[in-house]
Each structure stands twice: as C-alpha cells, then as structure tokens.
Amino acid sequence: LRFRLPRGDTILKILLAAAALFIIGLVIGLAVELYLGSASSIFKFGPSFLVGSKWQPTNNVFNALPFIYGTLLTSAIAIVIGFPISLGIAIFISEKLKSHQTFGYLLGTIVDLLAAVPSVIYGLWGVFVLIPLLRDYVEKPLHNSLGFISLFSGHPFGYDFLTAGVILAIMIIPTMSAVSRDVLSVVPNSQREAMYSLGATDWEVTQKSVLPYAKSGLFGAFILGLGRAFGETMAVTMVIGNIPTISSSLFSPGATLSSIIANEFSESSGIFQSALIEIGLILFFVALLINGLARLLLWRMTRGTQVKA
Amino acid sequence: LRGVVVTTKSNLPTSISLWRKIVNKLMTILVIIAVVLAVIPLLLILGDVFVRGAPAISIGFLTHLPTAPNVPGGGIANAIVGTFTMVGIAALISVPIGVGAGIFFSEWATSKISTVSSFMNDVLTGFPSIVLGLFVFVIIILPTKQFSAFAGGIALSFVMLPIIARTTGESLKLVPMTLREASMALGIPRWKTVLRIVIGTGKNGLLTGILLAVARATGETAPILLTASTSIYFAKSIFQPTASLTVFIYNYATSPYASWQTQAWGAALVLILIMLGLNLLVKLTIGRNLTGTRLEL
Numbered sequence: 001l002r003f004r005l006p007r008g009d010t011i012l013k014i015l016l017a018a019a020a021l022f023i024i025g026l027v028i029g030l031a032v033e034l035y036l037g038s039a040s041s042i043f044k045f046g047p048s049f050l051v052g053s054k055w056q057p058t059n060n061v062f063n064a065l066p067f068i069y070g071t072l073l074t075s076a077i078a079i080v081i082g083f084p085i086s087l088g089i090a091i092f093i094s095e096k097l098k099s100h101q102t103f104g105y106l107l108g109t110i111v112d113l114l115a116a117v118p119s120v121i122y123g124l125w126g127v128f129v130l131i132p133l134l135r136d137y138v139e140k141p142l143h144n145s146l147g148f149i150s151l152f153s154g155h156p157f158g159y160d161f162l163t164a165g166v167i168l169a170i171m172i173i174p175t176m177s178a179v180s181r182d183v184l185s186v187v188p189n190s191q192r193e194a195m196y197s198l199g200a201t202d203w204e205v206t207q208k209s210v211l212p213y214a215k216s217g218l219f220g221a222f223i224l225g226l227g228r229a230f231g232e233t234m235a236v237t238m239v240i241g242n243i244p245t246i247s248s249s250l251f252s253p254g255a256t257l258s259s260i261i262a263n264e265f266s267e268s269s270g271i272f273q274s275a276l277i278e279i280g281l282i283l284f285f286v287a288l289l290i291n292g293l294a295r296l297l298l299w300r301m302t303r304g305t306q307v308k309a
Numbered sequence: 310l311r312g313v314v315v316t317t318k319s320n321l322p323t324s325i326s327l328w329r330k331i332v333n334k335l336m337t338i339l340v341i342i343a344v345v346l347a348v349i350p351l352l353l354i355l356g357d358v359f360v361r362g363a364p365a366i367s368i369g370f371l372t373h374l375p376t377a378p379n380v381p382g383g384g385i386a387n388a389i390v391g392t393f394t395m396v397g398i399a400a401l402i403s404v405p406i407g408v409g410a411g412i413f414f415s416e417w418a419t420s421k422i423s424t425v426s427s428f429m430n431d432v433l434t435g436f437p438s439i440v441l442g443l444f445v446f447v448i449i450i451l452p453t454k455q456f457s458a459f460a461g462g463i464a465l466s467f468v469m470l471p472i473i474a475r476t477t478g479e480s481l482k483l484v485p486m487t488l489r490e491a492s493m494a495l496g497i498p499r500w501k502t503v504l505r506i507v508i509g510t511g512k513n514g515l516l517t518g519i520l521l522a523v524a525r526a527t528g529e530t531a532p533i534l535l536t537a538s539t540s541i542y543f544a545k546s547i548f549q550p551t552a553s554l555t556v557f558i559y560n561y562a563t564s565p566y567a568s569w570q571t572q573a574w575g576a577a578l579v580l581i582l583i584m585l586g587l588n589l590l591v592k593l594t595i596g597r598n599l600t601g602t603r604l605e606l
Contacts, residue, residue, distance in 0.1 A: 012500035013417065019409030020426035023474065026467065027429045030444050037447035088343020096340065107344065109592055114351045116588045118528030120555045121577050124562045125354050128361075128570070170350045177347065201333040224435065231437025233531040234555075238563060258439050262531055265446075266538070280443040284436075291435035295428060 030284060038278035040271055049278060055244040055260075057268070062275035064282060066244035070161065070254040074236065075229040077165025077250070082172045082229075083222055089173070090180035095206050108181060115174035123238030126167045131158035131239060134166065139251055154249035159241035162250040167239055168229045176225035183217030183301060184210060220297035227290040231283060233258040257283050358577050365575025375541045375557075378566035385576050387543045391458060391551040395537060396526045398462025398547065403469035404519060410470075411477020411518070416503050418482070427478060433471040441467045442532030450536060458544055458551035461537030468529055469522035476521065480514020481507055517591050524587035528580065530555035554580045 035042075041049065045062060052063030089111060097104035139156030146152045187210050195209040211218070241253025242263045255263070261276050268276055373384030413420075414427045445464040450456060484507050492502040508515065530553075538550040539560060554576050561573035 008498050008500040012503065016409045016413035016417070017420075017422055019406045019474075020413040020422050022406050023410055023426045023430050023433065023470070024422075026470070027433060029448075030440065033444055033447045034440070037443070037451070085343040085346050088340045089347055092340045092344050096337070107348075110351065111347055112592075113585065113588065114347070116524060116528075116584055117351075117354060118530070118555060118580060118584060120528070120530040120558045120562075121354065121358065121581060124558055124573055124577050125357055127562055128574075129353065129357055173347050201329050203333040203336040204329070206336075227435045231435075231439070233437060233439045234559060238559070258437055258531070261439055261443065262534060265443075265535055277443055277447065280440050284440050287436050287440065288432060291432040292428075294435070295431045 027288075031281075034277060034281040034284055038274050038281050041274035041278045044271060045275070049275075050282075053246055057264070057272050060271055062272070064257070064275075064279055066246050067255055067257045067260050067279060068282075069246045070164075070240070070244075070259070071230055071256040073161050073254070074164040074168055074240070074256055075226055077162065078168035078172055078229045079222070079226060081166065081169035082225060083176060085169075086173050086176035086180055086221070086225065087218070089177040090184050091206055091210075093181050094184035095202070095210065108178070111174050111177055113174075114170070115178070119171070119232060119234040120238075122167055122171055122235035126163060126235055126239040130167060131163055134158060134163050138162075143251065150248040151250055154247070154251040156251045157241075157253070159239060159253050160249075160251045161240065161254050164236045164240040164254070164256070165250075167235045168232055171232055171235060172225040172228045175228050176221045179221035179224055179298070180214075180218055183214045183221060183298075186217075186301070187213045214301070216297050217301035220294045220301065223290055223294035223297065227287060227294060230290065231258060231287055233262050237262045257286075355581070358574065358581050361571070361574040362576075362578025362581075365571045366578060370572070370575055371579070374543070375552075378564070379568050381568075383568075383572060385554065385557055385572070385579065387540065388552040388554045388557040388576065389579070390543060391537070391540075392527060392553045392555070394458050394544075394547065394551065395461040395465055395533065395553060396523060398459065399465035399469050399526050400519070400523060402463065402466035403473055403522065407470045407473025407518075407522070408477050408515060410474040411515075412481060412503060412508070414474065414478030415481035415484075416507065427474075430471045430474050433467075434475060437531075438464075438468050438529055439531035439535070442535035445532065446535045455548060456536065456538035456550040458537050458547040458549070461533045461551060461553070462547070464532035464536045465526040465529060468532060469526050472522040472525060473518045476518025477511075477515050480518070481511040483514065484510045520587055520591050524584050524591075527587070528555060528584050530559055534559065 041062065045052075049062065049064055050068070051065055052061075053065045054061045054063050055066060056062075089107075093104045093108055097107070135156055135158035139158070139160075139162065142152045143154075143156045191209045191213050192205050195205040200208065236256055237259040240255060240259055242255050242259060243253045244260070245252050245254045247254070257279050261279055265273070265276050369382055370384045371389070372386050373382055374387055375385070376383035410426060410430065414423050414430075417423050442464050445460050445467070449460040449463065488506055488510060489502055492506045493499065497506075533553050534556055537553060537556075539556045540550045540552045544551040558573050558576050558580065561569040561576070564570065564573075
C-alpha cells in the first residue's frame with residue numbers, strides 16, 4: 001500500500017505537467033513554425049521588409065510598412081475614443097454604483113456582452129450600418145468644413161482608417177472597461193475614506209486617491225485594449241478597404257497587418273504567401289510583447305493587494 | 310474652549326467652493342455619457358441583427374444548401390453542421406489539455422513549470438486568432454495541401470485552450486484549502502483528493518470556462534478562413550474543405566448580391582443567438598459568483 005499511493009500521485013502530476021508543458025510548447029512552436037514558414041521572405045527582403053512601403057504581388061515586391069502604419073493608426077483612433085469611455089464605465093460602476101451592486105453587475109454584464117459578439121458580426125454591421133452613418137454624418141461634414149487639414153482631406157468614402165478605428169473602439173471597450181473595473185474594485189476603501197474625511201468631493205476622491213492607486217493596473221487595461229486592437233482581424237478587414245496606403249488622411253482606405261493576411265492569403269502562393277506569414281510573425285512578436293507587459297502590470301497590481309488584504 | 314470647537318465645525322461645510330462643486334457634477338455627467346456611449350452600439354448591433362436577420366430566417370434557410378446569387382431557397386445547413394463539427398473537434402482536443410493544465414496551475418501553483426506555463430497561457434489568451442490560423446496552416450495545410458474541418462478544429466482548439474486552462478485554474482484556486490486538508494487527513498491520496506474533492510467542488514467554474522471557450526470558438530472567423538476554407542456542400546469527411554457560419558457571413562456580406570447580403574444577416578442572427586445563448590447561460594446560472602472568468606480575458 002505504501003508504494004501504490006505515491007505512484008498515483010506521480011502519474012497524475014506527470015499527466016498534468018505535460019498539459020502545462022503543452023502550452024509552453026505551443027507558444028514556442030508558434031514562433032518556430034511561423035519563422036520557418038516565412039524563411040524565404042525573410043532571406044529575400046531582410047530588414048527592408050519592415051521599412052519599405054511597396055506591396056506589389058505582381059512584381060514580387062513585399063514590404064510591410066503600410067500595414068504597420070495602418071495598424072498603428074487604427075489602434076490609436078480606437079484608444080483615443082475607447083479608453084476614456086472605458087474608464088468612465090469603470091468609474092461609474094465601481095464608484096457611483098458602489099451601493100447598488102445589482103445594477104452595477106447588470107451594467108457590467110451588458111458591456112461584457114459586447115465582447116461576446118463575434119468579430120465578423122461587427123464587420124457586417126460596420127459595412128451596412130456604420131459606414132453609411134459615418135460617411136454621411138461625420139466624414140462629409142468634416143471634409144466640407146475642415147477639408148484643408150490633411151487629416152480630413154481626400155474622398156470620404158466610408159471604407160477607411162476612421163471607420164476601422166471606430167469599429168475597433170467599440171470592440172476594445174468591453175476588454176478595457178472590464179479590467180479597469182476589476183482594478184478599481186480592489187482599491188481599498190480606506191483610500192477613499194481618508195480623502196472624504198478631508199472634505200473632498202466625489203470626483204476629487206476618484207481623481208486624487210482612487211485613480212493614482214490603480215495607476216499601474218489601469219495602464220495594464222490600456223495595454224490589453226491596445227493588444228486587442230492590434231490583433232483584431234475580421235471587422236477591420238471588412239471596413240478598411242484593404243488598399244496598402246500610407247496617408248495622413250483619416251478618410252483614406254488602408255490595410256492593417258491582420259487585415260492583409262485575411263484578405264489576400266487565400267490567393268497567395270510562393271514568396272507572396274511567405275511574406276504574408278512573415279507579417280503573421282510580426283503580429284506574433286507584437287502580441288507577445290504587449291500581452292506579456294500587460295500581464296506583468298496586472299499581476300503586480302493584484303498581487304500587491306492580496307498581500308495587503 | 311467650547312466656543313472654539315463650535316466655530317471650527319461651522320466653518321467646515323463652506324470650504325467646498327462652487328468651482329469644486331461644478332467640476333464634481335461635470336465629471337459625473339461625463340461618466341454617465343461614457344456609459345451611454347458604450348451601451349448604444351450594443352443595442353444598435355443587436356437591434357440591426359434582429360431586424361435585418363429575422364426576415365431571412367425560415368425552415369428552408371436552416372435546412373437547405375447555399376444556392377447561386379439571386380436563386381431563391383438558399384440556406385446555411387452545411388455551415389451550421391460545419392461550425393458544430395469544428396467546434397466539436399476543437400473541444401475534444403482542448404478540454405482535456407486545458408482542464409489538465411488548469412488543475413496543474415491551481416494544485417501545483419508553486420512549481421516553476423506552473424508559473425511559466427500560466428504566464429504563457431495568459432499571453433496566449435490575448436493572441437490574435439489569425440496568428441493561430443497561420444500556425445495551423447503552416448503545420449497542416451502546407452504539407453497536406455488540403456483545407457479541412459480537421460485543421461479548422463485544431464486551429465479553434467488553440468483558441469479554446471488558454472481560456473479553459475485559465476478559468477479552470479482560477480476556479481479551482483477558489484476551492485478552500487481546508488477541504489484538501491480534510492481529505493488528506495482522512496488518508497485519501499493526493500491524486501484522489503484532486504480528482505474527486507477539488508474538481509468536484511470547482512466543477513461549476515470548469516463548466517463555465519468550457520462554455521465560454523465554446524462560445525468564443527463558435528464566433529471565430531480568421532483561423533477557420535485559413536484552415537477549413539469553405540464549401541457549398543456538406544463535407545463528406547472531416548478531411549475536406551468545410552463551410553462555417555462565420556466564413557459564410559464574411560463571404561456573403563462582402564459579396565455584391567443583395568440576396569446574399571440578406572442571407573448574411575440571417576446567418577448572423579443564427580450565430581448571435583447561439584453565442585448569446587451560451588453566454589447568458591453562463592452568466593445567469595453558474596458564472597455569477599466566480600471572478601476572473603470573463604470571456605475576453
């Protein structure tokens with residue numbers, strides 16, 4: 001009996017550890033296979049892949065800069081619109097609704113549902129509802145009144161950076177607001193009480209004691225939202241126009257790292273396919289960096305509070 | 310002395326200036342505007358999908374194969390079957406591995422493998438799904454030169470795996486340590502304690518994670534697009550190109566035909582009903598008292 005019992009433990013531990021190791025192996029495998037898949041493109045174009053602006057499948061010339069630009073610009077639009085709104089929701093639920101937990105939970109659930117809507121449905125909605133809406137009520141008025149600014153120049157057509165950025169903003173709000181909410185909810189009440197006892201107003205409590213305390217966690221939420229915006233594929237593919245462009249106009253069609261893969265992969269072969277896989281490799285490293293950073297920030301935040309509690 | 314105390318007290322309330330009051334009110338209003346701005350798109354999207362999708366749905370739409378543009382009677386039967394097939398394959402692969410890894414994260418939390426793996430797992434959760442699709446394309450489609458439901462299922466299993474592992478780990482960590490100690494004190498070996506006591510207590514959380522992962526996989530497009538492609542027929546085996554609801558919506562929404570676009574809305578309604586059904590089920594029944602089990606994390 002004494003020998004049988006540890007054996008069961010060992011078998012279980014080995015099986016479970018194998019499952020855990022599988023995850024590590026998967027991440028390493030991803031890097032290796034994407035590298036192998038893109039090797040011919042990496043050797044042919046070298047570092048110029050990242051800095052050149054030409055994408056000409058007919059001439060076998062491939063550079064990724066237009067897509068890096070498109071990804072950065074659309075993500076920036078998404079963050080500028082989405083982060084303040086997410087922070088607002090988090091403050092509303094965790095500070096204003098503190099004494100109405102049920103209502104706060106309900107509102108949180110509704111916002112969470114936004115995250116459950118599949119990307120392709122955002123895209124469908126974007127094509128048939130958001131594009132006409134933005135084109136007629138935002139882009140055309142802006143173009144007519146402020147068209148001399150390069151940001152609003154060009155031809156407001158609807159399939160452009162701005163629409164992609166707005167769709168992304170809607171899609172990252174649930175992620176950012178959920179994490180911000182969690183972060184604000186672990187701020188100890190003593191922080192708030194100390195501020196109130198000094199005669200502060202509600203906003204001053206939020207601004208001067210809650211937000212600074214939650215700073216690193218909120219930064220984590222910001223980064224996670226950015227990560228989601230970087231990798232989002234289908235909705236962006238459907239509304240951005242998919243023309244590799246570097247333009248200062250928000251009303252110009254463009255393409256992002258992920259949208260170009262989704263849009264052109266099925267028609268690609270040879271070096272063209274290899275170049276698209278290299279774009280995937282870039283996405284892999286960006287995602288690794290961003291998500292790793294966000295997790296470290298959030299881990300530090302939650303671990304710190306556990307120690308205090 | 311008594312008089313001094315009274316005067317200090319009476320001075321206090323007047324110290325909140327008008328400006329500070331205005332700022333306070335203004336910020337409250339801004340915060341409420343933020344909430345409204347976030348809820349409007351959700352209502353618009355759900356409303357549009359219902360209003361535009363409902364007319365397209367009929368028994369025939371759910372049971373027929375697709376037809377050519379402007380030929381009436383087209384349906385999404387093969388897409389529904391394809392989606393369930395691929396999510397099924399994905400679940401078969403990801404549930405055992407994900408649950409196993411999750412148990413390891415919780416029960417051997419101090420092990421080095423556990424720390425590294427759970428960190429990698431968190432990173433993997435935030436990965437763009439199209440990268441996972443590319444990975445499966447390189448390891449399966451390139452050598453076999455054949456798009457298939459099998460490859461699509463594998464790609465989806467990588468989407469599900471980190472979600473299942475994470476929720477399993479988080480929910481098992483909530484099982485009180487005293488239960489484990491009580492079980493061990495009765496002489497029950499650790500493996501039995503883990504499998505019967507810990508999993509038995511935390512099984513709701515486990516189920517939540519699996520359901521959330523299934524919902525997420527059902528709504529994925531990009532990985533399937535690169536691995537299973539699509540088809541206008543029922544697939545004869547899992548080693549053939551296979552249609553799915555999401556790729557159907559993508560192809561039909563971006564087509565120039567009005568009849569196809571209407572069908573895209575119909576398929577979107579079917580998809581959203583499946584997804585929201587799964588999510589509400591989780592939220593309303595078992596997910597309520599669990600933290601850290603959100604879909605997007």
